[in-house]
Amino acid sequence: xxxxxxxxxxxxxxxxxxxxxxxxxxxxxxxxxxxxxxxxxxxxxxxxxxxxxxxxxxxxxxxxxxxxxxxxxxxxxxxxxxxxxxxxxxxxxxxxxxxxxxxxxxxxxxxxxxxxxxxxxxxxxxxxxxxxxxxxxxxxxxxxxxxxxxxxxxxxxxxxxxxxxxxxxxxxxxxxxxxxxxxxxxxxxxxxxxxxxxxxxxxxxxxxxxxxxxxxxxxxxxxxxxxxxxxxxxxxxxxxxxxxxxxxxxxxxxxxxxxxxxxxxxxxxxxxxxxxxxxxxxxxxxxxxxxxxxxxxxxxxxxxxxxxxxxxxxxxxxxxxxxxxxxxxxxxxxxx
Amino acid sequence: xxxxxxxxxxxxxxxxxxxxxxxxxxxxxxxxxxxxxxxxxxxxxxxxxxxxxxxxxxxxxxxxxxxxxxxxxxxxxxxxxxxxxxxxxxxxxxxxxxxxxxxxxxxxxxxxxxxxxxxxxxxxxxxxxxxxxxxxxxxxxxxxxxxxxxxxxxxxxxxxxxxxxxxxxxxxxxxxxxxxxxxxxxxxxxxxxxxxxxxxxxxxxxxxxxxxxxxxxxxxxxxxxxxxxxxxxxxxxxxxxxxxxxxxxxxxxxxxxxxxxxxxxxxxxxxxxxxxxxxxxxxxxxxxxxxxxxxxxxxxxxxxxxxxxxxxxxxxxxxxxxxxxxxxxxxxxxxxx
Numbered sequence: 131x132x133x134x135x136x137x138x139x140x141x142x143x144x145x146x147x148x149x150x151x152x153x154x155x156x157x158x159x160x161x162x163x164x165x166x167x168x169x170x171x172x173x174x175x176x177x178x179x180x181x182x183x184x185x186x187x188x189x190x191x192x193x194x195x196x197x198x199x200x201x202x203x204x205x206x207x208x209x210x211x212x213x214x215x216x217x218x219x220x221x222x223x224x225x226x227x228x229x230x231x232x233x234x235x236x237x238x239x240x241x242x243x244x245x246x247x248x249x250x251x252x253x254x255x256x257x258x259x260x261x262x263x264x265x266x267x268x269x270x271x272x273x274x275x276x277x278x279x280x281x282x283x284x285x286x287x288x289x290x291x292x293x294x295x296x297x298x299x300x301x302x303x304x305x306x307x308x309x310x311x312x313x314x315x316x317x318x319x320x321x322x323x324x325x326x327x328x329x330x331x332x333x334x335x336x337x338x339x340x341x342x343x344x345x346x347x348x349x350x351x352x353x354x355x356x357x358x359x360x361x362x363x364x365x366x367x368x369x370x371x372x373x374x375x376x377x378x379x380x381x382x383x384x385x386x387x388x389x390x391x392x393x394x395x396x397x398x399x400x401x402x403x404x405x406x407x408x409x410x411x412x413x414x415x416x417x418x419x420x421x422x423x424x425x426x427x428x429x430x431x432x433x434x435x436x437x438x439x440x441x442x443x444x445x446x447x448x449x450x451x452x453x454x455x456x457x458x459x460x461x462x463x464x465x466x
Numbered sequence: 467x468x469x470x471x472x473x474x475x476x477x478x479x480x481x482x483x484x485x486x487x488x489x490x491x492x493x494x495x496x497x498x499x500x501x502x503x504x505x506x507x508x509x510x511x512x513x514x515x516x517x518x519x520x521x522x523x524x525x526x527x528x529x530x531x532x533x534x535x536x537x538x539x540x541x542x543x544x545x546x547x548x549x550x551x552x553x554x555x556x557x558x559x560x561x562x563x564x565x566x567x568x569x570x571x572x573x574x575x576x577x578x579x580x581x582x583x584x585x586x587x588x589x590x591x592x593x594x595x596x597x598x599x600x601x602x603x604x605x606x607x608x609x610x611x612x613x614x615x616x617x618x619x620x621x622x623x624x625x626x627x628x629x630x631x632x633x634x635x636x637x638x639x640x641x642x643x644x645x646x647x648x649x650x651x652x653x654x655x656x657x658x659x660x661x662x663x664x665x666x667x668x669x670x671x672x673x674x675x676x677x678x679x680x681x682x683x684x685x686x687x688x689x690x691x692x693x694x695x696x697x698x699x700x701x702x703x704x705x706x707x708x709x710x711x712x713x714x715x716x717x718x719x720x721x722x723x724x725x726x727x728x729x730x731x732x733x734x735x736x737x738x739x740x741x742x743x744x745x746x747x748x749x750x751x752x753x754x755x756x757x758x759x760x761x762x763x764x765x766x767x768x769x770x771x772x773x774x775x776x777x778x779x780x781x782x783x784x785x786x787x788x789x790x791x792x793x794x795x796x797x798x799x800x801x802x803x
Contacts, residue, residue, distance in 0.1 A: 189802065207622040
């Protein structure tokens with residue numbers, strides 16, 4: 131599949147006399163193929179928004195190469211801007227204009243037909259509130275307006291930074307359906323979000339960023355599989371047989387963690403071998419379940435941001451892909 | 467062109483721009499109304515009333531002189547040593563009637579030829595103030611609310627966006643300034659017609675008014691551009707407004723006091739309003755009253771310094787180039803976060 135968006139070795143460094151040098155992006159790579167819904171994940175301060183801003187020409191990169199729809203950016207942004215719809219970070223609009231005025235002015239600036247304004251207002255569910263000033267809107271309504279502004283151009287590439295922020299559960303589901311429908315219509319969607327369950331549900335592929343570097347990428351299933359521990363939960367017909375089963379499995383080279391009513395096995399390539407091994411010992415399995423890994427656990431593992439009881443993790447406390455301690459804090463604080 | 471039209475629409479939709487424009491126009495209406503109320507047309511009735519007032523004034527003078535002469539003679543007879551009376555009390559007399567001119571007692575009248583030129587200065591001042599504040603708000607609020615970032619996602623050519631916004635703003639200012647100037651002329655012409663005179667209007671006078679009006683519009687455009695550039699540079703309306711207040715309070719009032727205390731010659735030459743005034747009136751002559759240039763007749767004349775409209779134009783050009791240049795550089799180079 132052709133790449134709609136490609137980033138190679140993207141670097142962005144912030145220099146400050148007071149705070150020193152910070153590598154917000156440290157050779158970041160990303161590839162998004164046409165027609166996909168691509169999840170872009172990373173902890174706070176990992177460089178997600180910096181990446182999106184750099185891609186959209188709002189921030190100048192210090193190195194690396196980026197292309198959108200085959201055109202190098204930021205040089206060719208004026209040529210491709212009409213095909214890229216984007217919202218970056220929290221929605222921001224002039225508060226005293228109505229939603230219709232806001233979209234109408236954007237449409238006029240971008241030479242988009244005026245009737246498209248009504249179409250996107252309908253699409254995001256703001257049709258009946260379009261005449262009200264934006265300052266009266268809730269966060270969720272502003273978010274809908276932001277998505278509407280991004281859809282106004284009917285873009286080939288849609289970049290949405292935290293589009294579900296402030297949405298009610300119904301709104302989140304509507305947004306999910308909208309993303310899928312857009313992708314089915316041929317639009318490529320890049321979705322940055324912290325709602326990992328949503329990402330897992332609607333994304334075809336993901337890129338995970340930590341401290342300005344890519345730590346995982348690929349189709350969601352593959353990323354999950356790569357980080358699956360091969361853990362298996364085993365229950366026996368008789369709980370009293372658990373110690374014998376644990377001994378037999380340990381002798382066979384399986385890592386066993388006994389629990390009061392089941393065993394947890396690690397490093398099992400084929401669960402069928404467990405059944406066979408225990409049956410040979412006269413031990414009969416009542417449940418053999420591979421423990422599924424989800425995107426959240428993969429994310430927390432890769433970025434080392436899982437909460438630890440009694441500790442207060444700081445924004446820049448993350449992990450480097452090479453395992454080294456970061457020499458300088460990365461990212462630009464909240465939302466960078 | 468679509469961006470230019472959009473920015474014009476955006477400017478027209480801004481409530482702040484509308485309110486500031488209305489406030490500026492209201493001030494002009496109040497000034498015109500004040501001129502209408504405080505002036506009268508001079509006719510035979512007004513002259514007759516002025517003659518009667520002059521007569522009354524003369525009668526009062528006669529009575530006063532008579533009273534003083536009596537007091538003087540009484541004091542002399544009593545042997546009081548009063549040095550404020552002349553040695554001969556007969557010298558105390560009222561001025562002759564013809565010295566008290568009737569025209570002194572005429573009511574105020576609006577002479578278009580003499581007054582309109584000066585009244586173009588408040589028009590220019592109000593337009594400049596409205597332009598500065600609206601210009602600052604137009605781009606400052608866009609930066610502050612994220613509107614500029616949204617726009618740049620649609621139109622990534624930053625300098626084109628900034629300069630198109632400025633172009634739309636200046637077009638909007640002209641759309642206000644030209645009709646406002648015509649309306650100002652029309653209303654003051656009516657004031658002069660009904661409450662004064664429109665006599666002695668030669669082609670030279672018309673030309674002078676036209677040029678002064680044009681200079682006023684240029685002054686408003688300079689102020690608008692500087693306000694716009696400052697707010698864009700600071701990415702907030704407050705940058706321009708705060709800067710203007712700081713310049714006026716610290717840079718002008720404070721500097722004026724400091725220069726006065728230090729005894730600097732021609733202290734007004736360091737103050738911006740002098741240059742704005744010189745721009746409108748073509749020349750401002752500053753005088754140093756502490757110096758004395760003696761003339762052949764023994765008269766003492768102060769030293770003078772002329773500030774001309776050419777010097778003002780140089781100052782304005784430098785201000786526009788520096789502030790707009792800095793805003794363009796920042797727009798091109800700085801990250802938008």
